[in-house]
Amino acid sequence: MPAISEPVPPDRQPEPGPQPGPLPPAARAEQLTKAYGEGDTRVVALDAVDVEIGRGRFTAIMGPSGSGKSTLMHCLAGLDTVSSGRIWIGDTEITALNEKQLTRLRRDNVGFVFQAFNLLPTLTAEENITLPGDIAGRRTDGDWLKRVIETLGIGDRLRHRPSELSGGQQQRVAVARALASRPQIIFADEPTGNLDSRSGAEVLGFLRGSVDELGQTVVMVTHDPVAASYADTVLFLADGRIVEQLVAPTADAVLERMGRLDDRASGTTENHRPGGR
Numbered sequence: 001m002p003a004i005s006e007p008v009p010p011d012r013q014p015e016p017g018p019q020p021g022p023l024p025p026a027a028r029a030e031q032l033t034k035a036y037g038e039g040d041t042r043v044v045a046l047d048a049v050d051v052e053i054g055r056g057r058f059t060a061i062m063g064p065s066g067s068g069k070s071t072l073m074h075c076l077a078g079l080d081t082v083s084s085g086r087i088w089i090g091d092t093e094i095t096a097l098n099e100k101q102l103t104r105l106r107r108d109n110v111g112f113v114f115q116a117f118n119l120l121p122t123l124t125a126e127e128n129i130t131l132p133g134d135i136a137g138r139r140t141d142g143d144w145l146k147r148v149i150e151t152l153g154i155g156d157r158l159r160h161r162p163s164e165l166s167g168g169q170q171q172r173v174a175v176a177r178a179l180a181s182r183p184q185i186i187f188a189d190e191p192t193g194n195l196d197s198r199s200g201a202e203v204l205g206f207l208r209g210s211v212d213e214l215g216q217t218v219v220m221v222t223h224d225p226v227a228a229s230y231a232d233t234v235l236f237l238a239d240g241r242i243v244e245q246l247v248a249p250t251a252d253a254v255l256e257r258m259g260r261l262d263d264r265a266s267g268t269t270e271n272h273r274p275g276g277r
């Protein structure tokens, strides 16, 4: 099995040819609308969003509180239903799948690191990390797993149960679990939210490395401009719409954009007023 320093797998490389085109997106949404509630309590969390998530790229999603970041991530990951619109992961339209097909697709192709992602309390850290692969009947790539565990600094915690780990250590186990199966796409919701800045930088550096060295695709929701600066592209959401994209972001550029969006969000907008649209 290949280790992290080995070549990018052929299925993640552009087709050979004189002028290879861009890779097909790892995920995309067309006219994605998600509303919660009805009548006077209806809230439009996502408003006809069109988006493409670049394959083999690190994409950050930012925006003011309530702008729809988590909803967008949950819909793209097939964890939440949509009100209208279509979503694809790779070539598969997930909005056309039944629940069983969707569960299988998520299991085999998607990695998750969510802020409140629970580890199973009766299993050790190592068992938690390898559980998704065990359930799917996949053999875990030992070299890769070792590298993941070393980089995340949890090698001496593998036999501990979650209750014996700090919040930051639990978060690192969750990151290792998402990376263990080397899925088509990883969705991370504030993956460094519970980590001190040094551990956070290590995790972000590792996510960055998995994109650069393995062609992994990572989508991350974050409130932190420094975390977003590890990404290739930052998508900015406001009022349930993507209002801006920043390529090769610096923390300062992200901070400046966020300042503008926070100013804009400080007034109530039509889309988010209960009963609006």
Ligand SMILES: Nc1ncnc2c1ncn2[C@@H]1O[C@H](COP(=O)(O)OP(=O)(O)OP(=O)(O)O)[C@@H](O)[C@H]1O
Binding pocket: 036, 037, 043, 044, 045, 063, 064, 065, 066, 067, 068, 069, 070, 071, 072, 272
């Ligand atoms: N289950 C739900 N029921 C009703 N409204 C919801 C639900 N989930 C989200 N919303 C609403 O949808 C909108 C978008 O929420 P979402 O959590 O996606 O925003 P966010 O940008 O991730 O916010 P934050 O940064 O505060 O986590 C908000 O107005 C929120 O109140």
